Amino acid sequence: MMDFETIKSLEDQHSVGVYSKRPVAIVRGKGAHLFDVNGREYIDCVGGQGAANLGHANPKIAAAIAAQAERLIGLPEMFYNDTRAELMDRLCNLTGMESIFFCNSGTEAVEAALKFSKVITGRKEIVATVRGFHGRSMGSLSATWEKRYREPFEPLVPGFSHIPYNDVDALDSAITDQTAAFIVEIVQGEGGIRPGSPEYFHAAEKICKERGALLIIDEVQSGFGRTGRWYAHQHYDLKPDLLTSAKSLGGGIPFGAVMLRKGFDKLPTAVHGSTFGGNPIACAASLAAIDFIEEEHLIEKTAENGAWFLNALREIESPLIREVRGLGLMIGMELKQKTAPYIAQLTERGILVLTAGMTVMRFLPPLVIERSDLEIVVKNVKEVLQA
Numbered sequence: 001m002m003d004f005e006t007i008k009s010l011e012d013q014h015s016v017g018v019y020s021k022r023p024v025a026i027v028r029g030k031g032a033h034l035f036d037v038n039g040r041e042y043i044d045c046v047g048g049q050g051a052a053n054l055g056h057a058n059p060k061i062a063a064a065i066a067a068q069a070e071r072l073i074g075l076p077e078m079f080y081n082d083t084r085a086e087l088m089d090r091l092c093n094l095t096g097m098e099s100i101f102f103c104n105s106g107t108e109a110v111e112a113a114l115k116f117s118k119v120i121t122g123r124k125e126i127v128a129t130v131r132g133f134h135g136r137s138m139g140s141l142s143a144t145w146e147k148r149y150r151e152p153f154e155p156l157v158p159g160f161s162h163i164p165y166n167d168v169d170a171l172d173s174a175i176t177d178q179t180a181a182f183i184v185e186i187v188q189g190e191g192g193i194r195p196g197s198p199e200y201f202h203a204a205e206k207i208c209k210e211r212g213a214l215l216i217i218d219e220v221q222s223g224f225g226r227t228g229r230w231y232a233h234q235h236y237d238l239k240p241d242l243l244t245s246a247k248s249l250g251g252g253i254p255f256g257a258v259m260l261r262k263g264f265d266k267l268p269t270a271v272h273g274s275t276f277g278g279n280p281i282a283c284a285a286s287l288a289a290i291d292f293i294e295e296e297h298l299i300e301k302t303a304e305n306g307a308w309f310l311n312a313l314r315e316i317e318s319p320l321i322r323e324v325r326g327l328g329l330m331i332g333m334e335l336k337q338k339t340a341p342y343i344a345q346l347t348e349r350g351i352l353v354l355t356a357g358m359t360v361m362r363f364l365p366p367l368v369i370e371r372s373d374l375e376i377v378v379k380n381v382k383e384v385l386q387a
């Protein structure tokens with residue numbers, strides 16, 4: 001195998017440069033652990049940025065992918081398919097939703113949800129939130145708040161506005177009879193791991209319903225077990241009109257979906273589509289992921305480990321910490337200064353942690369992570385903050 005310097009110099013030479021990279025070349029994974037090219041082991045709290053809920057190289061998922069690959073890899077949705085049919089039924093049963101559009105990423109799921117809400121309502125305006133993140137295609141980017149992501153690409157799609165998150169009054173003034181949809185995350189992920197309150201979401205549901213606007217809940221990051229429920233909105237008994245899912249939906253391979261509640265007419269034929277959407281291999285991986293979550297009681301385990309981890313991080317005493325927030329195993333520790341030096345020290349100690357903005361350390365470990373690994377993470381976070 002290539003050595004670290006060779007891998008790094010090839011990527012540095014040929015990558016367009018949009019990613020800030022860490023000085024580690026990962027070549028293998030197992031569960032919540034990753035291994036670099038020199039065989040060094042890391043505890044992974046990056047979790048594929050939310051795409052590795054099922055653990056790395058999960059053998060059940062690998063076997064399902066291999067079996068499906070030998071039978072049929074790809075098939076456009078102009079044909080029916082057994083694996084896809086089964087997955088549609090499973091996902092609708094898990095969520096209580098009625099119909100599904102499959103695609104290949106979170107961005108595409110959001111893009112489809114925005115388009116569908118315009119088609120369904122005949123309206124043009126979309127309301128999104130301050131610090132919301134919904135993707136980087138021109139449509140989904142228009143719903144995303146962060147200026148750094150938006151500015152180079154303006155003008156974006158017209159008709160989008162951003163209102164303060166978790167603020168019922170702002171919602172009440174922004175949603176009108178012109179609003180096609182309000183798009184919101186249950187826990188803002190990229191925006192800094194900020195959970196909204198149940199009252200806020202119930203108000204959103206009510207206001208949208210009254211004014212004929214659709215409620216799009218974006219669960220690309222918070223979905224598929226991450227918060228200790230299948231989908232985070234289930235903590236609060238919410239009924240989204242549209243629900244987006246991606247990241248871990250495909251058990252680690254690229255996959256996305258938007259689900260629609262009962263009661264809508266079928267969308268017009270050809271109004272949207274995707275060559276790879278609903279491909280059997282992603283569907284097979286997703287079915288294996290659902291089976292694995294159920295067999296391993298991963299939802300319950302995530303709720304328990306998440307509550308333990310959140311509490312253990314909150315117990316760390318350091319003047320550097322502003323706040324620790326989260327739901328399930330979606331946790332953020334906001335510092336009073338930049339996280340970069342602490343993230344680098346944790347990497348040196350064999351612990352990989354994500355960021356959310358400049359000052360939030362974000363923990364999205366695979367849900368299969370053992371309590372003993374979480375204990376090691378807490379100990380090391382404590383040591384680097386108290387050093």
Ligand SMILES: *Cc1c(COP(=O)(O)O)cnc(C)c1O
Nearest residue numbers: 105106107133134135189220221
């Ligand atoms: C990651 C994310 C997206 C975009 O998903 P991609 O698969 O990266 O395109 C959209 N919405 C939310 C809430 C996300 O966290």
